[in-house]
Amino acid sequence: MMTWFGPEELQAVRLSIKVASWAMVASLPIGILTAYALARWSFPGKQLLNGLVHLPLILPPVVTGYLLLLLFGPMGPMGQLLAALNISVAFRWTGAALTAAIMGFPLMVRALRLSFELIDPKLERAASTLGASPLWVFWSVTLPLALPGVVAGSVLAFAKAMGEFGATITFVANIPGETQTLPSAIYAFLQVPGGETSALRLVVISVLISFAALLVSEALNRRLIKRLAAA
Amino acid sequence: MTDSHPDLECRDLVKDFSDFKAVDRVSFDVPQGSFFSILGPSGCGKTTLLRMISGFQSPTSGDLRIKGKSMIGVPPNKRPVSMVFQHLALFPTMNIGDNVGFGLRQRGVGKAEIKKRVEEVLERVGLPGVSARRVDQLSGGQKQRVAIARCMVLEPDVLLLDEPLGALDLKLREHMKVELKALQAEFNTTFVYITHDQSEALVMSDNIAVMNKGRFEQIGAPHEVYHEPATAFVAGFVGDANKFDAKVTSANGSMLSLVTDAGTEMKINAAGASLNAGERTQVFLRPEAIELVATATTNDEGCNVSPGVVESVLFNGANSSVTVRNSAGGLVKVALPQTGGFAALQKGDAVFTRWQPKDARCFSAAEAGS
Numbered sequence: 001m002m003t004w005f006g007p008e009e010l011q012a013v014r015l016s017i018k019v020a021s022w023a024m025v026a027s028l029p030i031g032i033l034t035a036y037a038l039a040r041w042s043f044p045g046k047q048l049l050n051g052l053v054h055l056p057l058i059l060p061p062v063v064t065g066y067l068l069l070l071l072f073g074p075m076g077p078m079g080q081l082l083a084a085l086n087i088s089v090a091f092r093w094t095g096a097a098l099t100a101a102i103m104g105f106p107l108m109v110r111a112l113r114l115s116f117e118l119i120d121p122k123l124e125r126a127a128s129t130l131g132a133s134p135l136w137v138f139w140s141v142t143l144p145l146a147l148p149g150v151v152a153g154s155v156l157a158f159a160k161a162m163g164e165f166g167a168t169i170t171f172v173a174n175i176p177g178e179t180q181t182l183p184s185a186i187y188a189f190l191q192v193p194g195g196e197t198s199a200l201r202l203v204v205i206s207v208l209i210s211f212a213a214l215l216v217s218e219a220l221n222r223r224l225i226k227r228l229a230a231a
Numbered sequence: 232m233t234d235s236h237p238d239l240e241c242r243d244l245v246k247d248f249s250d251f252k253a254v255d256r257v258s259f260d261v262p263q264g265s266f267f268s269i270l271g272p273s274g275c276g277k278t279t280l281l282r283m284i285s286g287f288q289s290p291t292s293g294d295l296r297i298k299g300k301s302m303i304g305v306p307p308n309k310r311p312v313s314m315v316f317q318h319l320a321l322f323p324t325m326n327i328g329d330n331v332g333f334g335l336r337q338r339g340v341g342k343a344e345i346k347k348r349v350e351e352v353l354e355r356v357g358l359p360g361v362s363a364r365r366v367d368q369l370s371g372g373q374k375q376r377v378a379i380a381r382c383m384v385l386e387p388d389v390l391l392l393d394e395p396l397g398a399l400d401l402k403l404r405e406h407m408k409v410e411l412k413a414l415q416a417e418f419n420t421t422f423v424y425i426t427h428d429q430s431e432a433l434v435m436s437d438n439i440a441v442m443n444k445g446r447f448e449q450i451g452a453p454h455e456v457y458h459e460p461a462t463a464f465v466a467g468f469v470g471d472a473n474k475f476d477a478k479v480t481s482a483n484g485s486m487l488s489l490v491t492d493a494g495t496e497m498k499i500n501a502a503g504a505s506l507n508a509g510e511r512t513q514v515f516l517r518p519e520a521i522e523l524v525a526t527a528t529t530n531d532e533g534c535n536v537s538p539g540v541v542e543s544v545l546f547n548g549a550n551s552s553v554t555v556r557n558s559a560g561g562l563v564k565v566a567l568p569q570t571g572g573f574a575a576l577q578k579g580d581a582v583f584t585r586w587q588p589k590d591a592r593c594f595s596a597a598e599a600g601s
Contacts, residue, residue, distance in 0.1 A: 120318070125307070125314075125320070126322075127333065128306075128307045129286075129314040129391075130381065132334075132337050141324075145323070145324060
């Protein structure tokens with residue numbers, strides 16, 4: 001089983017970083033909008049939206065993965081809709097990214113919502129009395145003030161995406177080079193005799209990447225908070 | 232053609248919330264270039280009124296015009312109104328120059344022009360060359376001036392100020408009162424100032440509206456509001472006053488004889504109070520309207536004179552006062568004259584209090600609603 005050595009490990013690491021990065025970047029705008037709506041607006045169905053956002057945090061990952069398969073699989077309504085647009089997610093790395101994004105979404109929204117709630121609405125009101133339209137108030141005042149939350153939420157979502165296993169393997173399986181992310185690869189190595197060393201190497205890499213992400217976000221956050229503490 | 236409209240006009244402004252009327256038929260005009268204060272205790276509706284002027288809340292009924300143009304339905308960012316907030320609300324993510332230039336950037340003014348105008352306005356508020364500094368590098372008073380500069384650079388028709396001195400310490404607050412008044416004169420812009428602090432309103436304003444329970448009780452110049460309060464609420468809220476609950480024993484034209492609930496008899500010349508014998512009344516008497524005398528003399532003809540004993544001396548420099556318990560047992564607060572004649576006054580000293588019947592104000596207790 002020495003063929004499992006080397007390239008596959010690298011492949012899994014590369015794929016995981018790609019999947020997690022896409023998941024983080026793509027969910028950020030939606031996450032910001034959702035968190036802002038939950039923090040500042042009152043609208044019918046707010047609690048329902050809040051529950052829906054948090055569902056992946058509470059559901060067993062296998063259940064989430066299976067629901068995704070039903071929805072986005074080749075026979076699912078979303079899957080057929082996407083197929084019409086010539087996009088396929090089932091058993092593709094895009095499906096892994098989608099899964100990772102959905103699993104990391106509640107963590108991202110929680111961090112963002114908290115930072116929106118901490119902003120003094122007077123700052124936003126001041127901006128609008130100075131002539132700024134609501135959209136410009138958000139862009140020039142609210143979002144810069146929420147930047148620590150954006151950083152924290154992104155890192156959490158990235159870390160969650162790097163480690164996501166249950167929903168991913170249920171939805172897009174474990175195809176080397178396509179959907180075999182770091183945790184799936186570790187799992188696969190542990191299933192074969194003599195794979196322990198490869199698994200261990202991947203475990204070390206996994207720890208290092210997570211730790212580095214955390215350190216970078218901490219450093220960024222400290223700088224931001226220092227700047228924001230000005231007022 | 233000259234513009235004859237006042238800068239700000241409110242006509243029968245009403246704001247109903249589901250369970251109470253926050254603002255109840257308020258009407259007033261603020262002429263161009265004047266300093267207008269809205270003074271009232273917390274919960275009187277002044278913040279709601281301010282929000283309607285700035286556009287964050289819309290009135291249930293009534294009209295609000297700025298320079299003759301109705302503002303109903305106009306969003307905050309489209310009104311010729313700027314606002315200084317209680318905690319100033321400077322943007323911590325921007326330096327001073329970007330804070331002050333924020334509104335100009337909205338209007339699409341060129342970069343070089345913004346820089347020039349920001350420098351000019353900072354100079355006018357006495358802070359030249361601070362553009363590159365961070366917000367936290369300025370003192371409280373300097374931040375205050377930046378907040379005003381940020382508004383004034385837009386040349387608004389009306390500047391709203393929402394208790395901007397509330398967060399400052401006492402010494403700085405006293406200083407800023409003078410400075411705000413000077414800045415208002417410098418820019419000659421209409422200021423509408425919201426406060427619960429009567430001394431801020433009295434010192435700075437051309438006109439004061441005293442607000443209580445959603446209504447304006449009186450609008451007038453500071454000296455009118457102070458000396459000629461229109462209602463018992465104004466008399467009690469603006470300035471310091473001794474308040475007595477009393478009953479009219481006899482009325483002869485405007486001359487009333489009263490007896491307070493504590494049992495002191497007094498004569499009051501209350502023109503316009505139209506009270507009859509037997510009615511209950513509230514009497515207000517300023518501490519500085521009462522004189523302390525060592526002995527009763529013949530000069531006292533027509534005055535209210537009563538003997539008493541000093542209960543406590545409240546030394547506070549120029550604002551020192553004493554409380555005197557008179558023979559009938561009532562307590563009155565008397566301003567301590569600065570001439571030094573009573574500098575050695577002590578608790579337990581016997582004195583006479585003397586005041587003119589015309590110096591007290593009295594209101595029907597039924598109107599006062601107590």
